[in-house]
Amino acid sequence: MKKIVLAYSGGLDTSCAVRWLKDTYEAEVVCFSAFIGEVGDRKLLMQKAKSAGASKVYVENLKEEFADDFIMPALWAHAKYEGKYLLATALGRPLIAKHLVKIAAIEKADCVAHGCTGKGNDQVRIEVGVKTLNPDLQIVAPLREWSFKSREEEIDYAEKHNILVSATKKSPYSIDKNIWGIAIEAGILEDPWTEPPADAYFMTRPLSEVPKKPLYVTIGFEEGRPVSLNGKSIKLVALIEKLNDIGGRYGVGRSDLIENRLVGIKSREIYEAPAATILQLAHEELEGLVMDRDFLHYKRVLSEKYAEQVYYGLWFTPLREALDQFFATHQSRVTGFIRIKLDQGQAVVVGRKSPFSHYSEELATYSEKDKFDRKAAEGFMKIWAMPYRGHKGK
Ligand code: ARG
Numbered sequence: 001m002k003k004i005v006l007a008y009s010g011g012l013d014t015s016c017a018v019r020w021l022k023d024t025y026e027a028e029v030v031c032f033s034a035f036i037g038e039v040g041d042r043k044l045l046m047q048k049a050k051s052a053g054a055s056k057v058y059v060e061n062l063k064e065e066f067a068d069d070f071i072m073p074a075l076w077a078h079a080k081y082e083g084k085y086l087l088a089t090a091l092g093r094p095l096i097a098k099h100l101v102k103i104a105a106i107e108k109a110d111c112v113a114h115g116c117t118g119k120g121n122d123q124v125r126i127e128v129g130v131k132t133l134n135p136d137l138q139i140v141a142p143l144r145e146w147s148f149k150s151r152e153e154e155i156d157y158a159e160k161h162n163i164l165v166s167a168t169k170k171s172p173y174s175i176d177k178n179i180w181g182i183a184i185e186a187g188i189l190e191d192p193w194t195e196p197p198a199d200a201y202f203m204t205r206p207l208s209e210v211p212k213k214p215l216y217v218t219i220g221f222e223e224g225r226p227v228s229l230n231g232k233s234i235k236l237v238a239l240i241e242k243l244n245d246i247g248g249r250y251g252v253g254r255s256d257l258i259e260n261r262l263v264g265i266k267s268r269e270i271y272e273a274p275a276a277t278i279l280q281l282a283h284e285e286l287e288g289l290v291m292d293r294d295f296l297h298y299k300r301v302l303s304e305k306y307a308e309q310v311y312y313g314l315w316f317t318p319l320r321e322a323l324d325q326f327f328a329t330h331q332s333r334v335t336g337f338i339r340i341k342l343d344q345g346q347a348v349v350v351g352r353k354s355p356f357s358h359y360s361e362e363l364a365t366y367s368e369k370d371k372f373d374r375k376a377a378e379g380f381m382k383i384w385a386m387p388y389r390g391h392k393g394k
């Protein structure tokens with residue numbers, strides 16, 4: 001191994017990893033950091049990586065690419081793993097894999113590395129992503145190999161090698177955050193019977209602190225893409241960030257679940273995803289207004305499959321690509337407005353309209369405006385029941 005590109009977060013693990021890789025493999029280490037959540041301190045990140053021994057540091061703001069190429073497809077797919085998790089972390093990993101491979105090519109590196117642990121899903125997502133994009137690259141996961149047994153040992157190692165690490169107190173949780181949401185695990189959360197304490201939430205307020213009065217927001221969609229907020233056009237990343245802020249203030253988008261990891265473990269994780277919750281609710285509602293029953297019911301099956309593909313690290317695969325085509329097919333009709341009420345931790349749809357709406361008041365009404373042909377209903381039942389006539393139920 002001559003040159004390694006490391007996915008570098010600036011945290012203790014990846015900081016130690018720079019030096020460890022350099023010494024263990026006698027290789028040059030190039031660091032790559034991506035901003036897909038908050039934009040961090042670029043200079044500090046570079047300083048830290050250099051202090052750990054990196055020969056070069058790439059820091060890239062990839063929020064737009066993340067939103068356009070990863071969040072949008074997941075939004076169209078209505079992707080939720082096990083019906084609940086909106087996949088923020090799972091969507092971020094293939095993006096990181098893609099850029100690791102890209103930088104490895106630029107740098108003529110023969111290896112990439114990451115700081116994922118050996119029992120999580122993220123190692124799978126990054127490594128399968130890298131292998132699908134460039135099977136010739138070697139991959140090293142220092143956390144699966146090195147002998148550090150505790151955080152203290154890593155801190156000692158960093159001190160010994162003059163590696164700059166932030167002085168901030170370590171949170172008792174393991175956190176991963178980007179604009180599509182935050183995942184929080186470990187610490188006291190490992191006891192599935194314990195209610196998450198207040199300090200385990202970062203993006204949303206508890207119900208005791210949300211505004212008393214509800215807030216109404218209107219999201220405008222054009223051809224499937226959310227393009228406006230309360231009548232004002234807004235870019236996708238800005239909209240997501242704004243909805244995280246507003247939704248968070250109303251306590252929207254929290255969940256607490258036991259999920260089935262790909263590696264076979266059940267884990268307890270809590271999530272906050274205000275913008276993702278609101279946007280997926282809005283998109284589902286609008287699509288429900290403009291599409292027919294068969295399409296909608298069948299799509300649910302594919303949504304579940306799609307969420308699994310994403311969760312299992314199978315992003316760069318023929319099936320995911322084909323499913324994206326399916327979900328894109330009728331987005332041109334998903335144009336219109338959805339009105340949502342944010343109230344006491346909930347986001348609830350209260351209004352919807354679209355030029356492509358299939359809703360007909362004349363057909364639905366119970367008033368004198370009714371145009372529904374009740375006579376025809378009789379014949380419909382006759383034929384619908386035909387196969388089952390006389391079948392005595394159990
Ligand atoms: N369980 C989530 C997933 O597999 C999140 C993983 C990262 N979580 C964390 N707290 N570091 O996508």
